[in-house]
Amino acid sequence: MFEVRFHGRGGQGAVTAAELLALAAFDEGLQAQAFPSFGSERMGAPVAAFCRIDETPIRRREPVAAPDAVVIQDPTLLHHVEVFGGLAAEGYVLINTSRSVRELGLGELLERHTHNRVLTLPAGELARARLGRPIPNAALLGALVALTGLVSLSSLERAIRERFSGSAGEANVLAARDAQLLASTRLVRGGLGVGGGG
Amino acid sequence: MSEVRYYQTGTFASGNRLLADEAASAQADPGRANAITKGHRACQGCGEALGARYALDAALAAAGGRVIAANATGCLEVFSTPFPESSWRLPWIHSLFANAPAVATGIAAALRAQGRTDIRVVGQGGDGGTVDIGLACLSGMFERGDDVLYLCYDNEAYMNTGVQRSAATPPAARTATTEPLPGHPGNAFGQGKNLPLIAMAHEIPYVATATVAELRDLERKVERAMELHGPRYIHVLVPCPLGWGSEPRETIEVARLAKETGLFPVFEAEGGEVTGVSPIRRLRPVEDYLRRQRRYAHLFADGTGAETIARLQRTADRNIERFGLLDGEHGSQRRPLLEVLAEADRGPQ
Amino acid sequence: MAVASQLEGSLAVARTVARCRPQVICAYPITPQTHIVEALSRIVASGELAPCEFVNVESEFAAMSVAIGASATGARAYTATASQGLLYMAEALFNASGLGLPIVMTVANRAIGAPINIWNDHSDAMALRDCGWVQLYATSNQEAADMHVQAFRLAERCSLPVMVCMDGFVLTHAVEPVELPEQEPVDAYLPPFRPRQVLDPEDPVTMGALVGPEAYTEVRYLAHAKQGEALDEIPVLATDFAARFGRASGGLIETYRCEGADTVIVALGSVFGTLQELVDERRAQGARLGALAIKSFRPFPVGELRAALSSTRGVIVLERAFSVGVGGIVTGDVRAALAGVDVDTATVIAGLGGRAITRSSLHAMLDRHEQGALQPVHFLDLDIDLVERELARHRDGERGGPHAENILRELGIVAAGPV
Numbered sequence: 012m013f014e015v016r017f018h019g020r021g022g023q024g025a026v027t028a029a030e031l032l033a034l035a036a037f038d039e040g041l042q043a044q045a046f047p048s049f050g051s052e053r054m055g056a057p058v059a060a061f062c063r064i065d066e067t068p069i070r071r072r073e074p075v076a077a078p079d080a081v082v083i084q085d086p087t088l089l090h091h092v093e094v095f096g097g098l099a100a101e102g103y104v105l106i107n108t109s110r111s112v113r114e115l116g117l118g119e120l121l122e123r124h125t126h127n128r129v130l131t132l133p134a135g136e137l138a139r140a141r142l143g144r145p146i147p148n149a150a151l152l153g154a155l156v157a158l159t160g161l162v163s164l165s166s167l168e169r170a171i172r173e174r175f176s177g178s179a180g181e182a183n184v185l186a187a188r189d190a191q192l193l194a195s196t197r198l199v200r201g202g203l204g205v206g207g208g209g
Numbered sequence: 210m211s212e213v214r215y216y217q218t219g220t221f222a223s224g225n226r227l228l229a230d231e232a233a234s235a236q237a238d239p240g241r242a243n244a245i246t247k248g249h250r251a252c253q254g255c256g257e258a259l260g261a262r263y264a265l266d267a268a269l270a271a272a273g274g275r276v277i278a279a280n281a282t283g284c285l286e287v288f289s290t291p292f293p294e295s296s297w298r299l300p301w302i303h304s305l306f307a308n309a310p311a312v313a314t315g316i317a318a319a320l321r322a323q324g325r326t327d328i329r330v331v332g333q334g335g336d337g338g339t340v341d342i343g344l345a346c347l348s349g350m351f352e353r354g355d356d357v358l359y360l361c362y363d364n365e366a367y368m369n370t371g372v373q374r375s376a377a378t379p380p381a382a383r384t385a386t387t388e389p390l391p392g393h394p395g396n397a398f399g400q401g402k403n404l405p406l407i408a409m410a411h412e413i414p415y416v417a418t419a420t421v422a423e424l425r426d427l428e429r430k431v432e433r434a435m436e437l438h439g440p441r442y443i444h445v446l447v448p449c450p451l452g453w454g455s456e457p458r459e460t461i462e463v464a465r466l467a468k469e470t471g472l473f474p475v476f477e478a479e480g481g482e483v484t485g486v487s488p489i490r491r492l493r494p495v496e497d498y499l500r501r502q503r504r505y506a507h508l509f510a511d512g513t514g515a516e517t518i519a520r521l522q523r524t525a526d527r528n529i530e531r532f533g534l535l536d537g538e539h540g541s542q543r544r545p546l547l548e549v550l551a552e553a554d555r556g557p558q
Numbered sequence: 559m560a561v562a563s564q565l566e567g568s569l570a571v572a573r574t575v576a577r578c579r580p581q582v583i584c585a586y587p588i589t590p591q592t593h594i595v596e597a598l599s600r601i602v603a604s605g606e607l608a609p610c611e612f613v614n615v616e617s618e619f620a621a622m623s624v625a626i627g628a629s630a631t632g633a634r635a636y637t638a639t640a641s642q643g644l645l646y647m648a649e650a651l652f653n654a655s656g657l658g659l660p661i662v663m664t665v666a667n668r669a670i671g672a673p674i675n676i677w678n679d680h681s682d683a684m685a686l687r688d689c690g691w692v693q694l695y696a697t698s699n700q701e702a703a704d705m706h707v708q709a710f711r712l713a714e715r716c717s718l719p720v721m722v723c724m725d726g727f728v729l730t731h732a733v734e735p736v737e738l739p740e741q742e743p744v745d746a747y748l749p750p751f752r753p754r755q756v757l758d759p760e761d762p763v764t765m766g767a768l769v770g771p772e773a774y775t776e777v778r779y780l781a782h783a784k785q786g787e788a789l790d791e792i793p794v795l796a797t798d799f800a801a802r803f804g805r806a807s808g809g810l811i812e813t814y815r816c817e818g819a820d821t822v823i824v825a826l827g828s829v830f831g832t833l834q835e836l837v838d839e840r841r842a843q844g845a846r847l848g849a850l851a852i853k854s855f856r857p858f859p860v861g862e863l864r865a866a867l868s869s870t871r872g873v874i875v876l877e878r879a880f881s882v883g884v885g886g887i888v889t890g891d892v893r894a895a896l897a898g899v900d901v902d903t904a905t906v907i908a909g910l911g912g913r914a915i916t917r918s919s920l921h922a923m924l925d926r927h928e929q930g931a932l933q934p935v936h937f938l939d940l941d942i943d944l945v946e947r948e949l950a951r952h953r954d955g956e957r958g959g960p961h962a963e964n965i966l967r968e969l970g971i972v973a974a975g976p977v
Contacts (some may be wrong), residue, residue: 030566030733037564037735046732070831072728073916241826275759279627280766287768295764300757302630303766304653310621311615315635316757318611322581322633328759346623349616519809 012065012162014075018094019084022054026149027174028082029060031152034170035162037066037131045070057092066159078102080159084134084147101125102160107147108134130158132194134186136152141186142179153187157194214271230378235266240297243270244278249296250288256464257335257362264360264445265331265529269299271435272329276315278302280308280412281334281343284369284449300328309334311346313357315396319400326356329435333360336377337367340404351411351440356436358441364449373450376402379472380524381517382504384452389507394517403480408442412481419475421448422465426487430477445471454503465497471525473501473531489534492540495522527552567699567729568593570736571664574582576607578710578742579956580636581751582628584613584621588643589676590726591666595638597945618643622650622661629659630765633754636661640726644682648689651719654689655781657765658754659708659734660713662706663691666726667878672902673962679724680826680878683855684887689782691926692720692788693856694808697830699729700736701853704807707739708795709749715795716788717780723855725828727912743802782953785857792854810859812851813866815841819848821927822891824866826852826878829908833876836920847924852888860895867892871900874927878882879911885935908938944968 015032019025027046034043041064048059076096080103083094083139089106098104101122106112108131109195112121121129132154135145149171169185172180214241235241236387244265251258252527269276279298280286286303289296304312311334320328332350334343339361366384374384380398383389387396387523408416414437419427427445435442448464466474468487472495475487496518499505506513565573572594575583583602585595585789602612605969610630615621618639625635639647644665649659655660665683670676685692696702696710702724710719724730748833755763769777789810796809799814814834816822823833840847852859867873875889886905896929906923909915919939926932948965 033733042735043564044732046728069734071917072725072732072828072832074912076916076918088614135692209882230823247668277757277759286766290716290764290767292767292769292773295767297764298762300759302627302657302757302765305649305659308626308650311620311623311632312627314613314615314620315584315624315629317630318582318584318613318624319628319631319633321626322611323631324609339654345616346620349620351675352616353614432900503615515878 012069012081014064014077015062015064015076015080015082015155015161016075017060017062017082017084018088018092019060019148020054020060021056021058023084023148024056025058026060026085027151028084028148029062031170031174032062032155032162033064033128033168034173035152035166036062037167038166039162041066041162043069048074056188057088061113074150080105080152080155080161082155083107084151086110089115089117094159095120098190101128105151105155105158106127106131107134109136109150128158130154130197131189134190138186138190139190141182142178143182150185150186150190154194156187157191157198164188164204178189234263235270235428236424237536238270238502242266242274244269244276245289245298247296248294248299251284252449252451252457254448254450254455254460255284255288256421256460257352257364258288258426259460260427260445260447261285261360263421263424263427264339264431264443264467265299267431268329268358271432273327275328276300276331277311277320277328278331279304279309279316280332281333281338282306283338285333285335287369304337308346308349309343310357310359311337314346314350315395315489317356319358330357331360332357333362335368336361336365336404337375338540339363340376340402343538344402344407348407349409350517351413351442351494354439356438358431358438358443361442361444361502362447363404363444364452366446366449366452367386368452370451376520377404381508381521382506383454383475383507392471393505394514395504399521405444405476406444408444409478409481409483412449413438413440413442414438414479414533416444416471417442417476418444418446418475418479420446420464422461422468423475423487425482426475433477444532452504454506455501459501463498463501466493466501468496469493470484470498471529471534472498472521474534476532479484483532486532486534488536490517492529492535495525561673561850562735564733565699565736566593566725566731566733567702567736568666568737569597569793570699570703570707571724571730572601574706575636575662575664575740576601577739577741578636578707578748579607579634579745579750580610580662581633582611582613582625582635584615584628585637586615586618586621586639586643588618588943590668590678590730591640591643594666595732598685599872601769618646619650622647622654622663625661626650626654626657626659627662629654629661629753630657630757632753634657634714634749634751635662638664638666641670641682644686645670646687649907651686651689651734652689652722653766654681654719656778658717658764658781658784659719660717660751661714661719662725663719663721664702664706664707665721665897667723674758675911676726676879678728679910679912680723681807683721683723683911684879687856690718690785690858691783691859692718692911694720694722694853694854695826695852696722696724696729697828697851697853699724699732699734699811700805701807702729703736703738704803704805707744707748708799708808712791714751714796715791715859716784717754720783723827723964728828733918737803737805738748739843740764741758747799747802775916789857789859790859808853810852810854810862812853815848816848816850816866816870818846819870820846821872821874821924822848822850822870823874823876824850824852824863824867824888826855826888828848828876829876829878832915832917833919833941836917836924837918838920842925845924851915854914855888855891858895859890863892863895863897868897868899868902870901872904872927874904874906876906876908876915876930880905880910880935890971905935906932906938913939921948936976
């Protein structure tokens with residue numbers, strides 16, 4: 012089983028991100044479960060969403076306490092919420108930011124973590140370029156594909172188009188592709204050392 | 210040749226052979242529905258039993274016998290259905306105290322879904338179930354435009370539970386929870402809800418008031434309502450001999466006095482505007498009405514009730530002016546309703 | 559052959575309910591049921607479900623009242639609610655069951671205030687366990703969808719209203735695979751509604767008459783007898799469902815590895831999935847643990863429970879609600895079912911107000927149980943020190959301040975002063 016935890020704020024699409032990932036996995040014939048942990052409908056409040064993917068039916072219902080991957084949609088959460096709780100040293104970290112991990116004050120994180128499993132990426136900017144709004148979820152999912160290979164990019168694109176019709180769907184697909192490309196490039200270069208890391 | 214005066218012009222007594230059939234009361238028809246038939250347990254002289262019989266038979270006549278009724282908890286429901294018997298000869302459901310309008314909405318929705326909109330729906334209840342606890346459901350039914358005729362039988366208190374005050378209880382009336390005591394002249398002034406005006410504020414297709422003193426008028430209003438669709442509301446004054454402390458044989462007369470003093474305006478409204486008024490034929494002072502009911506006896510016990518009676522007279526006078534009850538005029542000569550209501554808000558002067 | 563979709567639970571339920579061809583849907587919004595009624599409103603407005611009247615009511619009390627009127631007129635009626643809304647229609651719930659109206663309602667289980675809380679637990683449905691409605695509890699979104707199909711048939715067969723309970727947020731807002739029952743097999747499984755008594759000008763009846771002491775007992779006992787019939791009918795419906803739709807759903811109970819178990823955890827609702835993993839983990843460590851889900855809470859499956867639990871040594875009833883002043887609710891019914899059987903029962907109250915029930919907490923609880931150190935009524939993950947400090951603040955008649963704010967301040971969730 013692979014468990015992903017998304018952290019964001021209300022209105023940034025963290026819940027949708029988890030659902031899209033689940034949908035993509037489902038399209039590949041895998042079992043998937045996605046659900047939110049949130050309160051009243053309020054823009055800006057911290058939101059967590061969970062996605063589990065497995066080959067066999069998923070039975071557990073508790074929030075993801077020991078994620079294999081953490082996706083942080085909003086870096087302002089970093090020092091407010093326990094976003095890395097339960098994450099193992101080999102776990103994946105993906106942060107939406109134009110700054111580097113060190114610039115975010117997360118140097119210690121790097122000491123413990125496998126370097127090519129920690130990635131920062133300006134997903135909001137990529138989204139703005141394609142969507143006109145900095146909703147980073149589709150872009151982050153594209154980067155997650157590059158980072159983890161959890162699902163294929165084409166499955167992700169199919170899921171995005173299922174969920175968003177017309178031009179919105181296409182724009183999100185392009186944002187995801189841009190992010191996947193950028194992420195792949197950064198990973199090839201060693202993850203954090205250059206271009207947005209370090 | 211002497212001139213014969215027909216006092217009850219406009220009210221056609223049952224069985225008047227000079228009348229065309231269409232103009233006669235539904236009760237004159239041997240084939241009448243008899244929606245609420247004999248054997249029920251109402252008190253002698255019950256105004257509600259009388260009003261319900263006339264109203265429902267008129268509704269059934271207008272709808273070719275195809276009416277379903279939803280009834281709130283209260284006197285009417287209790288005295289008409291002592292298990293295992295029932296007085297009702299039409300399909301009838303009693304659910305709860307507060308939900309007769311909503312149950313009626315549900316019946317209408319079912320009939321619409323089933324494509325049987327030739328069957329009409331009536332909701333009914335007393336003042337307690339309509340004006341107080343049932344108001345939310347009533348307002349919802351009005352607001353949605355549901356096709357329901359709602360009949361409120363107003364005996365001005367919670368009678369079935371032993372005569373407690375409701376929001377329809379008039380000022381100065383004695384009830385079990387508004388006993389006249391030093392400093393408490395019965396029910397307080399400045400309280401209460403005017404349901405006909407509230408209904409008009411919803412701008413529903415038809416609102417009317419009526420009394421059991423003018424039964425043909427009540428029938429005619431039901432017939433008018435049945436010509437229309439959407440939410441319709443008729444508020445019927447029904448004296449309760451037990452709760453009002455009046456003579457059972459004087460129920461109709463007491464109802465007439467309520468109208469003839471101006472205390473209970475009888476009118477019709479469509480889309481939120483008054484369209485017709487039943488004029489006072491022979492104006493009477495409020496005292497004539499109050500003296501007939503022991504619920505007002507404390508106003509006459511010593512000299513201290515005079516001021517209260519004068520206040521009630523002012524209320525009656527305002528109603529007369531507001532609705533044009535003496536000249537029977539409405540429309541341009543009548544003061545705008547908003548202006549009248551604003552003055553009413555400011556309270557007695 | 560039906561195809562699974564990855565769907566939000568609320569949407570799966572809405573689409574399935576639509577396939578049951580309700581004729582009147584009346585609903586008032588309340589978290590976390592809103593997605594269900596929103597979806598149904600779209601389905602009706604689009605004409606996909608017709609003829610159907612969607613009535614926007616002014617309260618939950620009105621919702622159930624409209625359903626009563628509609629059902630009494632022979633229309634298949636449906637509504638959904640949760641928590642405060644279920645309580646607000648309490649009077650009408652008793653009325654509907656007393657009148658024998660086969661209304662089906664989804665309850666998206668949510669905690670009851672005060673303090674106000676929008677998250678999942680079972681306090682709402684438990685508070686109305688005696689209202690005469692059949693109460694079914696779904697363990698997954700697939701089962702929640704399937705139970706509605708069975709519920710309509712059960713309701714109309716037994717002339718009893720049925721509430722299908724599904725955990726709010728945990729199931730309603732979870733996206734997981736669901737095979738939506740298709741229209742054709744649903745039509746074959748669920749024939750058109752034929753009311754036993756109906757408001758009809760062709761054949762007038764009086765419904766809802768006053769009944770005095772001379773007959774009330776008998777009339778009320780009928781409700782009890784009808785639930786007894788439902789007890790027999792539920793497995794029959796579930797078997798027929800399985801034959802037509804190819805999967806097991808519903809029924810009275812479901813057991814997981816209870817054979818030879820020393821301890822069985824009994825629970826209702828979605829936590830059953832977590833319990834199954836827990837059982838596998840404990841069994842791998844050598845413990846003999848089993849789990850049992852009660853699917854039909856009313857009527858209560860006394861016989862099935864007895865048969866499943868008679869040979870176990872200990873039963874832990876895991877409850878998501880409790881009876882203030884005494885402890886467990888379901889525990890009482892379980893004990894009654896096991897009367898005369900030599901089994902220890904303990905109550906674990908967990909997941910109140912949406913607190914997650916985690917495997918790690920359950921493991922710790924089971925460790926204590928194995929050591930014989932579990933109290934008869936144990937509140938999982940309760941911070942008893944926090945509680946005791948709050949109680950101390952209110953002793954001696956001092957103005958201690960509002961409980962909720964004090965506790966949240968201690969937990970650092972509410973700022974102690976100006977930020």
